[in-house]
Amino acid sequence: MALDNDTLKELYRNMVTVRLLEKRVERLVTAARIPCSGHFGTGQEAVGVGICGPLRSDDYLFGTHRGFAEYIGKGMAPAEILCEYYGKATSLSRGRLGQHLLKVDVGIMPLPSSLGSEFGMSVGAALSSKLRRSGQVTVNLFGEGTAGQADFGPALEMASLWQLPLVFVCNNNQYVELAHYRNVVATEDIAPRAGGYGVPYEIVDGNDITLVYDATERAVSRARNGEGPMLLEFKTYRRGTHYTGDPGGYQPREEIAAWEKKDPIDRCRDRMMAEGFWAETDEQAMRETIEAEIEAAVQFAEESPYPDPATVTENIYAQGGDKS
Amino acid sequence: MSHRRITFIQAVREAFQEEMRRDERVFILGQDVRAGIFGTTSKLVGEFGEDRVINTPICESASVGAAVGAAMTGLRPVVQIMFGDFNYLAMEITANQAGQWHYLSDGALKVPMVIETPSGARGGAGYGHSQSLEAAFILPPGLKVAVPSTPYDAKGLLKSAIRDDNPVLFFEHRRLLTQRGHVPEEEYLIPLGQADIKREGKDVTLVALSATVQKALSAAERLSQQGIEVEVIDPRTLVPLDKETIFKSLQKTYHLVVVEEGRRRGGFGAELTAIAAEEWFDTLDAPVQRLGTISAPLPYSPVLEAACIPSEDDIVRAVLRSLGQEE
Ligand SMILES: Cc1ncc(C[n+]2csc(CCOP(=O)(O)OP(=O)(O)O)c2C)c(N)n1
Ligand SMILES: [Mg+2]
Numbered sequence: 190m191a192l193d194n195d196t197l198k199e200l201y202r203n204m205v206t207v208r209l210l211e212k213r214v215e216r217l218v219t220a221a222r223i224p225c226s227g228h229f230g231t232g233q234e235a236v237g238v239g240i241c242g243p244l245r246s247d248d249y250l251f252g253t254h255r256g257f258a259e260y261i262g263k264g265m266a267p268a269e270i271l272c273e274y275y276g277k278a279t280s281l282s283r284g285r286l287g288q289h290l291l292k293v294d295v296g297i298m299p300l301p302s303s304l305g306s307e308f309g310m311s312v313g314a315a316l317s318s319k320l321r322r323s324g325q326v327t328v329n330l331f332g333e334g335t336a337g338q339a340d341f342g343p344a345l346e347m348a349s350l351w352q353l354p355l356v357f358v359c360n361n362n363q364y365v366e367l368a369h370y371r372n373v374v375a376t377e378d379i380a381p382r383a384g385g386y387g388v389p390y391e392i393v394d395g396n397d398i399t400l401v402y403d404a405t406e407r408a409v410s411r412a413r414n415g416e417g418p419m420l421l422e423f424k425t426y427r428r429g430t431h432y433t434g435d436p437g438g439y440q441p442r443e444e445i446a447a448w449e450k451k452d453p454i455d456r457c458r459d460r461m462m463a464e465g466f467w468a469e470t471d472e473q474a475m476r477e478t479i480e481a482e483i484e485a486a487v488q489f490a491e492e493s494p495y496p497d498p499a500t501v502t503e504n505i506y507a508q509g510g511d512k513s
Numbered sequence: 514m515s516h517r518r519i520t521f522i523q524a525v526r527e528a529f530q531e532e533m534r535r536d537e538r539v540f541i542l543g544q545d546v547r548a549g550i551f552g553t554t555s556k557l558v559g560e561f562g563e564d565r566v567i568n569t570p571i572c573e574s575a576s577v578g579a580a581v582g583a584a585m586t587g588l589r590p591v592v593q594i595m596f597g598d599f600n601y602l603a604m605e606i607t608a609n610q611a612g613q614w615h616y617l618s619d620g621a622l623k624v625p626m627v628i629e630t631p632s633g634a635r636g637g638a639g640y641g642h643s644q645s646l647e648a649a650f651i652l653p654p655g656l657k658v659a660v661p662s663t664p665y666d667a668k669g670l671l672k673s674a675i676r677d678d679n680p681v682l683f684f685e686h687r688r689l690l691t692q693r694g695h696v697p698e699e700e701y702l703i704p705l706g707q708a709d710i711k712r713e714g715k716d717v718t719l720v721a722l723s724a725t726v727q728k729a730l731s732a733a734e735r736l737s738q739q740g741i742e743v744e745v746i747d748p749r750t751l752v753p754l755d756k757e758t759i760f761k762s763l764q765k766t767y768h769l770v771v772v773e774e775g776r777r778r779g780g781f782g783a784e785l786t787a788i789a790a791e792e793w794f795d796t797l798d799a800p801v802q803r804l805g806t807i808s809a810p811l812p813y814s815p816v817l818e819a820a821c822i823p824s825e826d827d828i829v830r831a832v833l834r835s836l837g838q839e840e
Binding site: 285291294298299318320321339347351507510 | 565570581582585588605616622623655
């Protein structure tokens with residue numbers, strides 16, 4: 190299925206939502222309205238949004254800590270994200286998760302605080318859908334720094350050995366915390382490592398959402414057809430700092446400027462305008478709607494109550510157990 | 514009632530068979546589980562096929578991770594960790610992930626899985642194949658911990674563990690694996706969180722785990738000849754812990770001794786002693802006596818290994834100390 194205009198518009202809308210929501214949450218963190226720090230992904234929105242495009246609602250997604258792209262893409266609403274960040278009773282987790290966004294009924298699976306601990310879990314989810322013959326695909330998104338984690342190789346091995354419906358997606362944004370990734374990653378590309386386990390791979394421009402979508406669509410349909418796992422590496426760039434408490438300064442200005450020219454949102458809009466199905470008036474109307482939605486979400490989260498402390502021991506165990 | 518006697522291994526394998534027949538969501542994964550390195554999973558592949566008895570690559574963390582992912586998405590995996598010691602390789606997944614996502618998701622995710630793990634010192638296996646680590650799993654939230662001491666308990670507890678909607682650690686002491694015991698033909702379950710009084714007595718309450726239960730029973734037999742009646746209690750699960758049964762016993766004996774093969778420092782005995790000091794102070798006539806393995810790496814030589822681990826003699830002495838009758 191090629192990417193049609195309506196789908197592209199929807200992906201575009203999601204990217205803009207992500208960009209605006211991240212900016213808004215950044216202000217709320219800085220103003221200490223939100224207790225956690227924030228890790229944002231300005232400039233890399235096409236990856237998280239684009240990979241969700243070809244997914245079914247019941248497909249499993251293991252996302253990352255950086256930004257909201259895959260969460261918005263897979264069907265989390267700004268209000269749901271905000272309520273988690275605020276730690277309010279109205280959040281899906283009733284104040285338990287914060288930044289570790291989760292929405293099980295649209296297939297958004299756990300984001301472990303420990304980077305890379307999802308590798309085994311995504312193997313398990315894919316194994317489970319294969320054994321249950323459910324036709325679900327699992328997508329495991331991770332950063333190039335996280336590829337150094339111990340379970341990465343074994344997860345590729347298991348996915349290959351058992352021919353699992355599992356798509357590994359490396360979001361290579363070229364920074365691992367406060368350093369360029371080549372300080373801590375031995376190779377320019379992560380993807381060829383998959384080859385060592387017999388897993389096919391592709392390296393793709395991660396700032397062109399149509400390419401992200403198409404590559405994911407190929408990998409997902411292969412996986413759904415029982416042809417096994419794949420690894421996609423999307424080359425992109427984190428234009429902001431690592432997190433809200435990071436003053437930055439270590440990313441060369443020229444580097445940031447060069448990537449600004451390749452901004453995925455601008456590229457998508459220019460293309461839609463050039464092809465004649467998007468106009469300045471559409472743009473304005475869309476931005477107004479998104480901003481209104483975000484402001485309503487902020488207000489809802491602000492006005493929501495905190496959880497009742499008496500709920501703190503609820504649901505430690507699914508049955509029985511010991512709350513001491 | 515039948516008086517069938519089978520080995521611990523057979524009892525465990527029967528539990529797997531029965532539960533896998535009963536529920537097609539149950540499957541086993543681990544290193545060499547098709548052949549079954551200690552026999553507990555042997556021959557299951559013949560009946561249930563390769564989709565339900567899966568050999569994994571040598572990576573404990575990713576294997577336990579895979580079990581967590583499968584459990585969260587509708588299956589009921591049992592993952593075998595070949596030696597208890599290797600649980601440390603998967604500790605991140607077990608402690609930080611498996612036990613926590615039910616709570617973190619406010620119940621939206623369940624993690625019904627079992628980690629089956631042969632462990633303990635059996636002489637000659639050396640430092641990294643001999644430890645009893647069950648107490649390490651008291652600390653992380655959301656886990657249950659079973660430490661059966663007989664074939665009967667192993668079968669009944671494992672069946673409950675497989676049916677439980679939480680992650681359960683199931684420790685099998687390797688000295689017990691080939692021992693025989695009474696296991697009825699008829700199906701039965703043992704609930705997690707129910708201690709068993711292995712011998713009744715009125716003078717001292719002796720709480721013992723896993724392989725130390727037998728040593729405790731032999732010690733009790735010897736002490737009985739001196740007129741001291743020891744009540745031996747096997748909690749069978751550390752989490753949840755059946756405090757009531759232990760407390761009831763104390764209300765009769767007023768003396769508490771606890772023995773385990775896990776390390777004494779920060780061990781199960783430390784936890785139980787703290788509970789006793791906090792909640793049962795008025796039912797203690799003497800300081801609690803606490804026995805466990807010393808905090809050394811377990812040495813290879815059988816003589817040195819034995820010197821680290823509580824023996825029957827140590828237990829006899831601890832009971833006498835408790836009663837103020839130092840030898
Ligand atoms: C196991 C673990 N170690 C370290 C960290 C701290 N940490 C948070 S983000 C990050 C950098 C990750 O880099 P990368 O995988 O490239 O993802 P990116 O942040 O660039 O999206 C680190 C080291 C962590 N969360 N978990
Ligand atoms: Mg990175």
